[in-house]
Amino acid sequence: MSQRKMLQFSTGALLFLLPWFGGPVLGEISDNFSQCLDFFYKKSPPTGINAAGYQPICQRYKNQYHFASLYHRQHRAPLFSAYILSSADGKRPNSTWMYEPQLAFSRASSEMKPFHTPMDNNVIESQAMLQDYKNSTYTKGHLNPSMHQKTKQNREATFTLTNIVPQKAGSNSGPWSILENEMLRKFKTYCNGSMYVITGGYALYF
Numbered sequence: 576m577s578q579r580k581m582l583q584f585s586t587g588a589l590l591f592l593l594p595w596f597g598g599p600v601l602g603e604i605s606d607n608f609s610q611c612l613d614f615f616y617k618k619s620p621p622t623g624i625n626a627a628g629y630q631p632i633c634q635r636y637k638n639q640y641h642f643a644s645l646y647h648r649q650h651r652a653p654l655f656s657a658y659i660l661s662s663a664d665g666k667r668p669n670s671t672w673m674y675e676p677q678l679a680f681s682r683a684s685s686e687m688k689p690f691h692t693p694m695d696n697n698v699i700e701s702q703a704m705l706q707d708y709k710n711s712t713y714t715k716g717h718l719n720p721s722m723h724q725k726t727k728q729n730r731e732a733t734f735t736l737t738n739i740v741p742q743k744a745g746s747n748s749g750p751w752s753i754l755e756n757e758m759l760r761k762f763k764t765y766c767n768g769s770m771y772v773i774t775g776g777y778a779l780y781f
């Protein structure tokens with residue numbers, strides 16, 4: 576069975592679905608993407624998604640928006656991340672993993688912040704923690720991969736766990752990595768203009 580499916584292709588937008596296996600893998604926040612519509616083709620986020628439980632996140636890092644994610648607090652994973660693909664101008668950064676204070680405290684800054692210990696219980700209950708991935712057979716799968724982002728800051732911003740789904744190691748480093756490289760190659764070879772990408776994960780509960 577294929578581990579990934581391409582759902583939709585149009586001139587400027589790509590939608591990928593990356594399956595992950597759920598269960599116990601274990602500023603002022605807005606209920607829409609109005610602050611970061613630029614990351615969606617024709618400024619149009621996907622419609623028809625049952626909004627219950629989902630939180631739009633305009634991914635903010637170092638005082639700038641970098642991409643957008645639709646996050647589910649209880650699933651502790653995003654449904655998708657939307658971004659504009661670009662060739663990286665440097666290496667994959669050393670990953671400092673970050674979390675989003677505004678998911679726990681609606682008045683908190685919407686800047687992503689590096690994990691620290693101990694973490695506040697309200698934060699632990701509002702989103703995935705690094706511990707959720709420890710001792711698991713899953714790796715941290717980027718929906719918006721760092722190497723699809725131009726600047727160092729753009730790339731660092733992808734290291735928020737709200738951009739991550741649990742992904743089998745062999746998939747992450749194997750076919751998925753090949754797919755990500757192939758998208759970049761196609762972009763460089765054939766695209767004149769912006770490539771808008773939406774990559775999603777879906778959960779199979781047992």
Ligand SMILES: *[C@@H]1O[C@H](CO)[C@@H](O)[C@H](O)[C@H]1NC(C)=O
Binds near residue numbers: 604605606
């Ligand atoms: C989006 O959310 C903001 C509050 O964050 C609100 O002021 C605005 O009216 C909303 N826009 C739409 C189109 O719902």
Ligand SMILES: *[C@@H]1O[C@H](CO)[C@@H](O)[C@H](O)[C@H]1NC(C)=O
Binds near residue numbers: 668669
């Ligand atoms: C990552 O960290 C290592 C050791 O701290 C350092 O040697 C290396 O240059 C860093 N790489 C990047 C891309 O910053």
Ligand SMILES: *[C@@H]1O[C@H](CO)[C@@H](O)[C@H](O)[C@H]1NC(C)=O
Binds near residue numbers: 709710
């Ligand atoms: C991971 O496994 C080790 C050894 O079994 C255990 O000591 C540790 O508490 C576990 N960590 C987590 C986060 O579950």
Ligand SMILES: *[C@@H]1O[C@H](CO)[C@@H](O)[C@H](O)[C@H]1NC(C)=O
Binds near residue numbers: 768
């Ligand atoms: C790319 O687009 C620009 C502006 O529309 C145009 O001037 C240029 O010729 C295009 N290049 C190619 C290779 O299509």
